[in-house]
Amino acid sequence: MTRALESLLHAANQVVLGKEIQIRLAICCLLARGHLLIEDLPGVGKTTLAHTLAKLMGMDYQRIQFTSDLLPADILGASVFEPEKQQFTFHPGPIFRQMVLADEINRATPKAQSALLEAMEERQVTVEGKTYALPQPFFVIATQNPSHQLGTFPLPESQLDRFLMRLELGYPSAAAERALLAGQNRQQLIQTLQTQLLPEDLQAMQLAIAQVHTAEPLLDYVQAILAFTRRSQEYACGLSPRAGLALMQAAKTWAFMQQRDAVIPEDVQAVLPAVAGHRLRPSSNDAEAIVAPILAQVAIP
Amino acid sequence: MSNSKQAELASAQVFSMLLGAVGLTVLPHAWNLSWDIFLGFFVLWSWRCIGVWRPRYLPSKALLFAVTLLSLGFLYSQHQGVFGRDAGTRIFVIALGLKLLEIKTIRDVQLTVNFAFIIAATLFLYQQSLLMAAYIIVVCLSLLMTLNAIHSKITDVMLLARCVGVMLLQALPVCIALFVLFPRLEAPRWAFLNERTLTKSGLSDTLEPGSITDLGLSDELVFRVKFTGSRPPPDELYWRGPVFSHTDGKHWTPSLSNKARRHPDDLRFAGNSYNYTLLLEPQSKPWVFALDMPASLAPNLVMNADYQLITTVNPEQRAEYALRSYPHYNTGVLPPIEAQENLALPQTISPEIKNLVGELAGFTQPPAVFIQAVLRYFREQPFYYTLSPPLMVEHPIDTFLFQTRTGFCSHYATAFVYLLRVAKIPARVVSGYQGGKLNAIGEFLEIRQADAHAWAEVWLAGQGWVRFDPTAAVAPERIQQGVNIDMQLASGTVNFSLFDAAAQHGVLAQWYQTLRQGWQNVDYSWQRWVINYNTANQASFLQGLGMQDMATALRWLLISIALCTFSIFVFLMRRPVRVPDRALRHYQRFLRQLARHNLVCATGETASAFAQRVGEQLPACRAEVEQITQLYLQCRYGKQVEVAQLQTLAKLAAGFKLKA
Numbered sequence: 001m002t003r004a005l006e007s008l009l010h011a012a013n014q015v016v017l018g019k020e021i022q023i024r025l026a027i028c029c030l031l032a033r034g035h036l037l038i039e040d041l042p043g044v045g046k047t048t049l050a051h052t053l054a055k056l057m058g059m060d061y062q063r064i065q066f067t068s069d070l071l072p073a074d075i076l077g078a079s080v081f082e083p084e085k086q087q088f089t090f091h092p093g094p095i096f097r098q099m100v101l102a103d104e105i106n107r108a109t110p111k112a113q114s115a116l117l118e119a120m121e122e123r124q125v126t127v128e129g130k131t132y133a134l135p136q137p138f139f140v141i142a143t144q145n146p147s148h149q150l151g152t153f154p155l156p157e158s159q160l161d162r163f164l165m166r167l168e169l170g171y172p173s174a175a176a177e178r179a180l181l182a183g184q185n186r187q188q189l190i191q192t193l194q195t196q197l198l199p200e201d202l203q204a205m206q207l208a209i210a211q212v213h214t215a216e217p218l219l220d221y222v223q224a225i226l227a228f229t230r231r232s233q234e235y236a237c238g239l240s241p242r243a244g245l246a247l248m249q250a251a252k253t254w255a256f257m258q259q260r261d262a263v264i265p266e267d268v269q270a271v272l273p274a275v276a277g278h279r280l281r282p283s284s285n286d287a288e289a290i291v292a293p294i295l296a297q298v299a300i301p
Numbered sequence: 302m303s304n305s306k307q308a309e310l311a312s313a314q315v316f317s318m319l320l321g322a323v324g325l326t327v328l329p330h331a332w333n334l335s336w337d338i339f340l341g342f343f344v345l346w347s348w349r350c351i352g353v354w355r356p357r358y359l360p361s362k363a364l365l366f367a368v369t370l371l372s373l374g375f376l377y378s379q380h381q382g383v384f385g386r387d388a389g390t391r392i393f394v395i396a397l398g399l400k401l402l403e404i405k406t407i408r409d410v411q412l413t414v415n416f417a418f419i420i421a422a423t424l425f426l427y428q429q430s431l432l433m434a435a436y437i438i439v440v441c442l443s444l445l446m447t448l449n450a451i452h453s454k455i456t457d458v459m460l461l462a463r464c465v466g467v468m469l470l471q472a473l474p475v476c477i478a479l480f481v482l483f484p485r486l487e488a489p490r491w492a493f494l495n496e497r498t499l500t501k502s503g504l505s506d507t508l509e510p511g512s513i514t515d516l517g518l519s520d521e522l523v524f525r526v527k528f529t530g531s532r533p534p535p536d537e538l539y540w541r542g543p544v545f546s547h548t549d550g551k552h553w554t555p556s557l558s559n560k561a562r563r564h565p566d567d568l569r570f571a572g573n574s575y576n577y578t579l580l581l582e583p584q585s586k587p588w589v590f591a592l593d594m595p596a597s598l599a600p601n602l603v604m605n606a607d608y609q610l611i612t613t614v615n616p617e618q619r620a621e622y623a624l625r626s627y628p629h630y631n632t633g634v635l636p637p638i639e640a641q642e643n644l645a646l647p648q649t650i651s652p653e654i655k656n657l658v659g660e661l662a663g664f665t666q667p668p669a670v671f672i673q674a675v676l677r678y679f680r681e682q683p684f685y686y687t688l689s690p691p692l693m694v695e696h697p698i699d700t701f702l703f704q705t706r707t708g709f710c711s712h713y714a715t716a717f718v719y720l721l722r723v724a725k726i727p728a729r730v731v732s733g734y735q736g737g738k739l740n741a742i743g744e745f746l747e748i749r750q751a752d753a754h755a756w757a758e759v760w761l762a763g764q765g766w767v768r769f770d771p772t773a774a775v776a777p778e779r780i781q782q783g784v785n786i787d788m789q790l791a792s793g794t795v796n797f798s799l800f801d802a803a804a805q806h807g808v809l810a811q812w813y814q815t816l817r818q819g820w821q822n823v824d825y826s827w828q829r830w831v832i833n834y835n836t837a838n839q840a841s842f843l844q845g846l847g848m849q850d851m852a853t854a855l856r857w858l859l860i861s862i863a864l865c866t867f868s869i870f871v872f873l874m875r876r877p878v879r880v881p882d883r884a885l886r887h888y889q890r891f892l893r894q895l896a897r898h899n900l901v902c903a904t905g906e907t908a909s910a911f912a913q914r915v916g917e918q919l920p921a922c923r924a925e926v927e928q929i930t931q932l933y934l935q936c937r938y939g940k941q942v943e944v945a946q947l948q949t950l951a952k953l954a955a956g957f958k959l960k961a
Contacts (some may be wrong), residue, residue, distance in 0.1 A: 213940035217882070264938045266907045295905045 002259055005205070008056050008196040015052045015189055016045050018176025022167050024257065025274050026053060026141075031205055032253040034164020034246065035120050035140040037105075037278065044169045046143035048186050050101040053141065057202070058195035059098035060135075064116075066108035068151065072115035076125050077132075090127060095119055098135050102142040106152040116140065117159045137202065157281065164246050165271070166278035168287060205256070212252040213262040220301040221265050222247060225272070228298050229280060235290075236281035243279045250275045265300045311410045315450055316353045318458075319410055320346065322443035323401065326417045326424075327394055329436065333427040338391045341372070345398030352402070360402055369399050390423045407451050414444050431827040442469065474865040482858035484851055485839045504542050504588070504732055504753060508553035510690075510697060510711035523734065523752070524581040524590060525825055527745040533575055533592065535736055537628045539756065539768065540590035540748060542733030544607035550647040551697055553715060553730055556607065556639075567633030568608070570596055574627045580829055584616040590733055590748070592626035593768065599623055606639075607731075608632070608766075621833060632765030635727060643727035643760065646719070651699050654723055663724030668761055672769060675720055679713065679774040682706070686775050710772040714755040717771040727760040731768070742815075743822035883947060884936035891929055891954040898959055908934055922959060929953050 005027075012023045026049060029036045038046045047063070054061035064075060077093030094100065095116070102116055119125050120140050125132045142163070145152060160166070172180060183189075222244060230238025239247070248263075250271040255263040272294065277287025311319075324346060331339050352359040360368065372395045380388035397420055400413050421440045424433060445465040446458070455461050524540075545553035574596065581589060589602060589610040598604065599622045601613050614620060635643075658664065661674040683706060690708040693700040698719045701712050714730045721728035735754035737746035756770040834842075848854045892902055895915060902911040912930035916923035932950040936942050 213938075215938040215940075217885070218938050262935075262939045264907070264909075264934050266909055269905075269907060297904060299904050300907065 018172045029165040037163040037166040040169045050141040054099040055193045062094040062097040063101040070108045070112040105142040106144040165274040318447040342398040349401040478861040528577045539593045540734040545730040569631045570627035572629040587616045594630040597625040668726045676774045711755045713771040887954040888933040
């Protein structure tokens with residue numbers, strides 16, 4: 001199981017260069033059954049990362065390019081009248097896949113966004129009164145451009161909350177960029193990737209993650225963090241209980257990925273920027289900066 | 302009261318708790334009160350129970366008043382007053398039942414609970430056993446739970462029980478201080494303890510063996526003895542009771558003239574002595590059963606002319622006596638009046654008996670030889686020991702000696718004494734107890750009614766009164782082992798309870814014995830240390846603690862109550878600091894070491910990050926620091942912490958020294 005995880009990480013690092021931490025967090029997010037939001041400038045490898053993960057995890061994959069004229073039916077599917085059968089038949093939309101890459105999600109109108117986000121929360125789709133279950137597992141990796149760019153509809157906080165983690169990729173380091181420039185085409189590289197994770201592996205990992213121990217002092221620490229965000233002047237509003245659950249789940253998964261059977265404060269600290277960064281109304285947009293006061297001021301019990 | 306209209310009404314839950322607690326309080330009075338009072342109370346109680354759910358069935362004020370008058374009239378007609386234990390308890394119980402019917406507000410509930418505490422106290426007037434004490438604790442618990450429910454508004458019963466349990470535990474030190482130090486009131490217990498606690502069977506002052514066909518043995522406890530030093534062998538365990546000198550051929554009664562001691566100083570002792578304390582259960586007669594022959598007397602005892610101990614205090618109270626006895630003694634000369642008394646026989650002596658005495662050389666040989674001959678006669682002729690002998694109405698001695706030849710100790714003792722008197726040897730019957738069962742846990746002997754025994758005393762020149770036990774000649778095991786109540790249970794001679802009988806067989810027997818002995822030991826301690834803690838015992842105990850008078854004791858009482866209250870106050874008021882677990886304590890010790898060298902773990906810095914920082918600054922310690930950190934994380938956050946890991950962490954943290 002750990003070997004599968006290691007080879008998954010290794011293979012992903014071969015494609016997306018110099019982003020070990022982000023890749024690890026992204027995989028952590030998916031193992032924790034969470035949806036992932038990747039935010040950064042165009043062209044830093046968001047789509048490549050999402051595509052790579054889908055391929056390596058052996059899931060059927062669909063990309064939806066969000067544009068300002070995208071309609072909910074373009075995501076969910078629609079009933080079409082078939083003249084030879086004289087009846088309406090539901091044609092499932094691109095969302096009926098195990099892994100959906102919602103590219104540039106903040107380019108679409110709120111109506112289209114909410115169609116996707118509802119599916120993420122319920123893991124089912126209702127079209128014209130009929131409910132269709134989405135495949136299992138179901139992951140959404142959304143990418144968005146920084147909200148200050150032109151032509152974007154920023155996601156409201158309630159919808160940001162649906163994403164377990166938000167990652168920022170950033171520019172690659174010089175060495176990584178040089179390797180990228182010297183190496184072969186990334187799209188072709190992705191096509192040659194082998195599946196590293198079988199569905200039963202994923203299931204076993206998720207079971208193992210549920211078994212990871214959280215000691216009383218650790219729960220104290222997480223509670224202290226939650227209390228601090230609610231009390232502190234740095235944030236407009238604190239972390240919700242759902243955010244607390246997300247933090248625990250992510251920390252447990254992180255501890256599992258570090259091959260530990262119990263969560264320690266470092267695990268919480270490692271996932272905190274990704275989990276809490278987009279849930280706290282920021283004064284600056286930098287996740288690290290947002291959570292920095294937490295890390296610096298909350299004592300580890 | 303002006304605010305009683307706005308007073309809070311009691312909820313159904315408070316009612317059910319109150320009714321449950323009150324029901325529990327009165328329940329044991331089923332054994333103490335007459336059935337009409339008991340039933341009357343529970344009728345009122347049930348009425349109230351119905352009223353909780355159907356308030357319209359509750360009595361109106363007028364009806365309640367009428368019921369009250371009726372009850373009072375009934376009580377008055379029964380007791381002609383309110384004095385005495387029974388009358389008082391009855392009034393309390395009925396008043397409690399009536400009070401239940403008029404409860405409406407929380408305030409009424411509180412009053413009723415306080416009243417129920419008094420009823421709980423009356424239970425002690427009837428029974429003072431350990432079991433009753435335990436029961437009353439349960440009653441108090443339930444009453445306090447009701448009070449607590451009113452005030453705290455807690456509805457969870459388990460939580461209430463926990464709160465009240467903690468409260469009772471907090472009250473325990475004060476309770477002990479009050480018990481030990483508060484002046485004991487010397488209440489005349491016999492005035493309010495009824496006869497139920499007293500012995501029903503027991504030794505009688507008349508012996509009439511022929512009229513008994515079935516010796517009713519009970520396992521009722523008579524007294525307990527604890528020896529300091531060595532214990533006598535079983536064949537010396539004769540506990541002396543009334544002595545029978547006078548007979549009319551059928552009945553045996555004590556000497557008619559033994560009211561005063563006639564020979565105060567001719568008892569001479571020899572050999573070793575046994576010291577013991579004797580805890581006598583309540584008796585109807587003032588007899589104290591000392592080991593033959595008692596020498597030093599407790600101040601409240603006198604010895605009568607038959608060397609029997611008589612207590613001068615009320616025998617209906619449980620009492621403890623410290624005694625010393627010598628198994629070897631000489632009673633000296635026999636005054637003529639006593640000799641005459643112990644030779645006297647009814648007018649007619651049958652020729653068969655005269656023949657028998659002649660055959661056994663009673664008229665020719667010295668007394669010692671004749672006694673041996675009689676004992677041999679009992680042993681060699683077909684005499685049998687039984688607890689169910691046939692009835693011997695006319696001439697019981699003749700019938701026993703020549704026809705039935707079966708009987709128990711009294712038959713043998715009386716026949717033996719009779720034969721000796723025919724041979725002109727002074728002899729008399731002594732009754733009392735023989736043997737006793739050793740409680741292995743408490744190391745004391747328990748003597749029960751079943752150990753009752755009768756033996757003979759013969760006056761021999763130069764030796765005084767000498768004990769002979771003719772029963773031993775027939776049934777030596779009776780003397781060696783005592784009347785083994787268990788053996789008799791097994792043989793079906795006596796039956797006390799199914800459980801006792803069942804316990805004789807099978808694997809349960811040993812457990813049962815151990816349990817029984819353990820329980821009896823606890824009960825012994827309870828009786829001895831708690832119930833028997835009276836003015837005299839308290840005074841000597843307090844003197845042992847260095848408190849000479851009551852004023853000092855009361856001062857100490859106030860001091861100890863103040864101390865208890867203060868410590869509970871401090872305990873309750875302390876800041877609720879979360880106790881860091883042991884791993885954290887060890888780790889903090891390690892941190893203190895590092896802090897001396899300005900290596901301080903920052904707020905929010907993880908242990909691993911700190912370890913890395915320390916490792917960079919002090920490469921010499923890196924391995925050790927990392928090991929301690931790993932162990933700490935394992936112990937503090939890990940799933941299963943092994944004791945060994947914690948110990949290693951403690952050792953490493955304690956031994957950690959900085960290496961430059």
